[in-house]
Amino acid sequence: MGDARTPVIVGIGQFTENIGDSEYRAMSAVELAVEAAKAALADTGVDGAAVAKAIDTVIGLRPFDISSPIPPKLGASNNYPRSIMRRIGADPARAVLEPVGGQGPQKLVTEFGAAIANGDADVVMIVGSEAGSTARYYAGRDDKPDFTEQIDGQLEDRGHQLFSYISEYTIKHGLTGAPSQYGLLENARRARLGVSVADYRRQMAELFAPLSKIAAKNPFSSSPVEREVDEIVTVTDDNRMIADPYPRLLVARDQVNQGAAAVLMSVEAARRLGVPEDKWVYLHGHADMVEQQVLERADLGASPAAVHAAREALRVAGLGVDDIATLDLYSCFPFPVFVMCEALGIDGDDPRGLTLTGGLPYFGGPGNSYSLHAIAETVTQMRDRPGQFGFVGANGGIMSKYSVGIYSTAPAPWRADRSAELNAEIAALPKVAVTEVADGPATIETYSVRYDWPVRTGIIVGRLDADGSRFLATTKDEDLVGLMSDGDPIGARIVVKSTEKGNRARLA
Structure with missing residues (x-):
């Protein structure tokens, strides 16, 4: 035909x-x-x-x-x-x-x-x-x-x-792997929907657990193991955090x-x-x-x-x-x-x-x-x-x-x-202005945390108070990284300071 x-x-x-x-x-x-x-x-x-x-x-x-x-x-x-x-x-x-x-x-x-x-x-x-x-x-x-x-x-x-x-700017701010890159998008979606960190992780696990059932039966699968929702949600040595909000079992x-x-x-x-x-x-x-x-x-x-x-x-x-x-x-x-x-x-x-x-x-x-x-x-x-x-x-x-x-x-x-x-x-859709060298008071728009570095590091997309423009920053500030790892930093007030190696943020 x-x-x-x-x-x-x-x-x-x-x-x-x-x-x-x-x-x-x-x-x-x-x-x-x-x-x-x-x-x-x-x-x-x-x-x-x-x-x-x-x-x-x-x-x-x-x-x-x-x-x-x-x-x-x-x-x-x-x-x-x-x-x-x-x-x-x-x-x-x-x-x-x-x-x-x-x-x-x-x-x-x-x-x-x-x-x-x-x-x-x-x-x-x-x-x-x-x-x-x-x-x-x-x-x-x-x-x-x-x-x-x-x-x-x-x-x-x-x-x-x-x-x-990717660009020199995104690389400088730790966006060199897919988990941290997608973490920014995932947390932005969660914020728009107004869902808590814990509830969103369960939603992700509920979405993905059924996929593992298909993989378990596929002769070409690399990991033919059926995963339960609780197993995907629970962080363990075997299911360690890769980049917020993803434990290993939510990562390609x-x-x-x-x-x-x-x-x-x-x-x-x-x-x-x-x-x-x-x-x-x-x-x-x-x-x-x-x-x-x-x-x-x-x-x-x-x-x-x-x-x-x-x-x-x-x-x-x-x-x-x-x-x-x-x-x-x-x-x-x-x-x-x-x-x-x-x-x-x-x-x-x-x-x-x-x-x-x-x-x-x-x-x-x-x-x-x-x-x-x-x-x-x-x-x-x-x-x-x-x-x-x-x-x-x-x-x-x-x-x-x-x-x-x-x-x-x-x-x-x-x-x-x-x-x-x-x-x-x-x-042609509207675009957000980006300020690469950022200084001053700001708000966290979305974020990820990298757990694969010697020092746990937060990656932030923020908005400057001065003009609402968007910027990238990283942080090793203990209080801010703690909030990003164990709480919900969306909307948190921060101060950003530019350096030769990129923008750095701390809690305001």
């Missing part, structure tokens, strides 16, 4: 190895991706070698070890996508390396679905992997492997683009070895290669949204981009929320899930469930490629439920980019979305 140029997903593959497994090999990012790619080729139901030879475009999701200016400790390929292709007998004309961002997998399905529809590609593989477990395994050892590879061939390297999310599990891959092709290519039609899954709706820079957002506890992404993808698909059968909402922390539930008008206990994988803290959060696993699970579900619709929500940066895809076996023509127009609207 369908126009010859309509894109369809015809193969998906996943691979996970866990450190406790008897077969654990401490694989490289390339090796993990190869296992997933082989599985995706096999999943097409036809000769994998023929499909591999037909691949004209490969896009690699950037592994963490090459996602920053820091050189990879165990070495890496200079051409990640082509290293993978070489091992599966493929030699595509075009290889692309995508920038940092968890929205990447869904954004790429949309981008290269459009490329297929426009005749600019025919058979495409999207592949990603993360070898965080391997990095941890070798961290204290002398017998470190060298995963360096020099591969000739074209590569369209789009750059890591990490500094689209990034030290994983996981790979995923998807094969997209035109209907014409699928017919030519003999891929059975019951393997074909169509992208019915899609949207790719970009949020304002974090400190400029009027409400740090909201995400207009995520809301727009959900609504636009549903509009393109011609569907309502009630028409959706399965959901996988990006769950690095509770905040993105809360935001998307609000956008869709659903509750955390929606009977459809909020994940197909088991969520990033329990299934695993393999860097930039998690949502490729979500897409793989959705494709599997859609094949088992012909004609029904699956929703994938993929989030990147500091709630910075949000991409949505809606999938079904029901044939559908390729449809354009209005993402460019909507992104212009988001960019």
Whole structure:
């Protein structure tokens, strides 16, 4: 069925190895991706070698070890996508390396679905992997492997683009890890809702505990353990605080070895290669949204981009929320899930469930490629439920980019979305003025606390009394850190003083 140029997903593959497994090999990012790619080729139901030879475009999701200016400790390929292709007998004309961002997998399905529809590609593989477990395994050892590879061939390297999310100013103030970054957003949302610290932590645990039940049954899960609400809420040595308001069991599990891959092709290519039609899954709706820079957002506890992404993808698909059968909402922390539930008008206990994988803290959060696993699970579900619709929500940066895809076996023509127009609207939303060098009396707007430093440190987004502008500050002041760790500092009066190393705050 369908126009010859309509894109369809015809193969998906996943691979996970866990450190406790008897077969654990401490694989490289390339090796993990190869296992997933082989599985995706096999999943097409036809000769994998023929499909591999037909691949004209490969896009690699950037592994963490090459996602920053820091050189990879165990070495890496200079051409990640082509290293993978070489091992599966493929030699595509075009290889692309995508920038940092968890929205990447869904954004790429949309981008290269459009490329297929426009005749600019025919058979495409999207592949990603993360070898965080391997990095941890070798961290204290002398017998470190060298995963360096020099591969000739074209590569369209789009750059890591990490500094689209962070800046010298945010780094100076401790916003170098996702837990503290999302902690600011989470506490801003809590403040807007007027919920106490204890009640909000329980709400987060109630949202996430059901995800762990899915992870416990998923053969590709990195932590297949069912977690109870009280277990997630209670801080222990095993469930230590990472960054306020998150204990470990509310944080994406990034030290994983996981790979995923998807094969997209035109209907014409699928017919030519003999891929059975019951393997074909169509992208019915899609949207790719970009949020304002974090400190400029009027409400740090909201995400207009995520809301727009959900609504636009549903509009393109011609569907309502009630028409959706399965959901996988990006769950690095509770905040993105809360935001998307609000956008869709659903509750955390929606009977459809909020994940197909088991969520990033329990299934695993393999860097930039998690949502490729979500897409793989959705494709599997859609094949088992012909004609029904699956929703994938993929989030990147500091709630910075949000991409949505809606999938079904029901044939559908390729449809354009209005993402460019909507992104212009988001960019034009009112912005908050930021004062980088801040001095004087002020109020705490939102906050996080970093527990992973030698000295427990508070991170503050504040508003200056003088002009209402927003600033960042850190504090090691015992009274203020005590209030931030054990009380509720939102709205507390502080005094901020600028130094060469950043702004410092104390209780007024």
